[in-house]
Amino acid sequence: MASANVLVTGASSGIGRATALLFAERGARVFGTSRRERPDEGGVRMLRLDVRSDESVRECVDEVLAQADGIDILINNAGVMLEGFAEETAPDEARAVFETNFFGAVRLVDAVLPGMRERRRGRIVNVGSLAAWIGEPGEGFYAASKAALARYTESLRHEVWHLGIKVCLVEPGVFATEVLDAATAAGAAIADYDGPRESARATLRAPCAKARIRARRPRSSGRPRPPARRADATAPAGRASWCPGSGRWRRSGSSTSRSAAPTACRGGSRPSAWLCGSCPRGSAGPRR
Structure with missing residues (x-):
């Protein structure tokens, strides 16, 4: 590099x-x-x-x-x-x-x-x-x-x-x-x-507006958050999503996942989060 x-x-x-x-x-x-x-x-x-x-x-x-x-x-x-x-x-x-x-x-x-x-x-x-x-x-x-x-x-x-x-x-x-x-x-x-x-x-602009609000909002919990201001070199190659519950990247289609579709993670707080098999709170299943 x-x-x-x-x-x-x-x-x-x-x-x-x-x-x-x-x-x-x-x-x-x-x-x-x-x-x-x-x-x-x-x-x-x-x-x-x-x-x-x-x-x-x-x-x-x-x-x-x-x-x-x-x-x-x-x-x-x-x-x-x-x-x-x-x-x-x-x-x-x-x-x-x-x-x-x-x-x-x-x-x-x-x-x-x-x-x-x-x-x-x-x-x-x-x-x-x-x-x-x-x-x-x-x-x-x-x-x-x-x-x-x-x-x-x-x-x-x-x-x-x-x-x-x-x-x-x-x-x-x-x-x-x-x-x-x-x-x-x-x-x-x-x-x-x-x-x-x-x-x-x-509909197109709503997610961006919410993302800006979240970025400005103080975070009181100790839950890890994905990098928002720069690219993250720890993200695996290919398609991956951030699991806020475990604080890890989850590769799409990997064997560590419990779900093959984007659902809410019990450890996270966003509907767009993937259910990550390594999430300590993910075993309870997806939140609908």
Whole structure:
């Protein structure tokens, strides 16, 4: 880790910023990117990058290579959210989502792969979303772009593994980041969708609002809490959820679990917690 050169896109806030800072804390040489000029922070060298532009991607990667002897880890985190029902969303608006969330990642991968192939090593991490699995009303094109990224990542992994290059996909759930605050809305509004659109918007934003309230609320109990401000290196690879009862990460589908579906954990307090087999209070079964 200490000798790794890491490039993190979308590192000005949220998951990207937390990831970049953690890598820097662990001794890696980290380059973060943002669409706007940003000062360096916590050992992260910030660069300007628009993932929608081939030229901008080339310039950014060239600048990294001019300062480092290669890119060992690429984390494609840059993304945008578009709110709007499918019929209300113009094709150009939908394409703009794909240009960032899907083709932006493709551009970065194409830019770093030649160097990784030459060295016969490297790691590419694409940040997707659980929205790729369920298309909810009002975020159809966002979900579609993340689904496309997921299938692309799976194919890419098979294509480059024999070259010593590892590719993986991270699909977070709901986090209190700035992605919703920066979301754009579809330009058209059809009256027939007014009620369902507002209901869908409120449903989408409610978990983030609750997460922000919990983050500000003093915690009186000694129950361990998952890391909220930075990525946690103790989380196992693949899909995992935090069990607040045991203070441990639980890998989806592992033999330690007592349930194959997200339910409430007796040791925890959140309906989204997984029932963790190692939780000392989990033996009583899920709370409905």
